[in-house]
Amino acid sequence: MTQRTALVTGGTGGIGSAIVRYLAGQGHRVVTNYRDAAKAETWRQAMAADGIEVTMVPGDVSDPQASEAMIRAIEEKCGPVEILVNNAGITRDSTFHKMNYQQWMDVVNTNLNACFNVTRPVIEGMRARKWGRIVQISSINGQKGQYGQANYAAAKAGMHGFTISLAQENAKFGITVNTVSPGYVGTDMVMAVPEEVRAKIVAQIPVGRLGKPEEIAHAVAFLTGEETSWITGANLAINGGHYMGW
Numbered sequence: 001m002t003q004r005t006a007l008v009t010g011g012t013g014g015i016g017s018a019i020v021r022y023l024a025g026q027g028h029r030v031v032t033n034y035r036d037a038a039k040a041e042t043w044r045q046a047m048a049a050d051g052i053e054v055t056m057v058p059g060d061v062s063d064p065q066a067s068e069a070m071i072r073a074i075e076e077k078c079g080p081v082e083i084l085v086n087n088a089g090i091t092r093d094s095t096f097h098k099m100n101y102q103q104w105m106d107v108v109n110t111n112l113n114a115c116f117n118v119t120r121p122v123i124e125g126m127r128a129r130k131w132g133r134i135v136q137i138s139s140i141n142g143q144k145g146q147y148g149q150a151n152y153a154a155a156k157a158g159m160h161g162f163t164i165s166l167a168q169e170n171a172k173f174g175i176t177v178n179t180v181s182p183g184y185v186g187t188d189m190v191m192a193v194p195e196e197v198r199a200k201i202v203a204q205i206p207v208g209r210l211g212k213p214e215e216i217a218h219a220v221a222f223l224t225g226e227e228t229s230w231i232t233g234a235n236l237a238i239n240g241g242h243y244m245g246w
């Protein structure tokens, strides 16, 4: 297999860590960003203890200048980014009539605008080298909407609009661009939901359980492989059958 430089944003989180492990396990040079250096070092050491070496660079993906600096730092340390997984994300839930501007902007900046901030500094290099793999981690709630998540659902749906436009523009340059839309996965983000609400969610999932981060990582590894050069502009829903729409 060809060893590639892979950037997984938000790689220290629940799903991100699984993606990092999977891509590193395939032999790629894996990089992720951090905002809190002490927290990042603890995470890096835990990964190293499992034999997973990860390059860490500072970077807030909601900030365009910080993202550009992050990409240049990665290029210096590991060479150009060939696989990009736009995974960093947050929620700031509220019903819309009570939502404030900050909650809206924080979620749109971190989930959607980050796709611009991080992808823009890598895309020209991918086009010049005629190879690239870009995956957005969206959400089931970008597909079906969700009570209390107008900000998150709008941002996540926007990520797929970004995917299908970028896929068209870059198909002739050996670059595939796809979306993975996970359903409810048992990470901190979902475990923060009150238990009785979680039980109601699980009751709606035909497979009868929350997803595992590894199940999302497996799909990302598939979409970023050498063999999947004819899959572009797709949205891969991985949700235990919770939503079977587009």
Ligand code: NDP
Binding pocket: 009, 010, 011, 012, 013, 014, 015, 016, 033, 034, 035, 036, 059, 060, 061, 062, 087, 088, 089, 090, 110, 137, 138, 139, 140, 181, 182, 183, 184, 185, 186, 187, 188, 189, 190
């Ligand atoms: P976590 O909260 O576990 O991890 C989120 C990661 O994103 C952390 O590493 C966090 O870093 C990073 N991050 C957040 N904001 C920024 C920022 N501004 N700049 C850089 N990094 C940032 O979330 P999950 O692993 O559960 O989710 C990963 C992705 O999957 C998200 O996009 C989420 O929306 C999506 N998703 C998750 C689902 C689930 O059920 N868990 C379902 C559907 C989609 P830090 O430690 O610095 O905060």
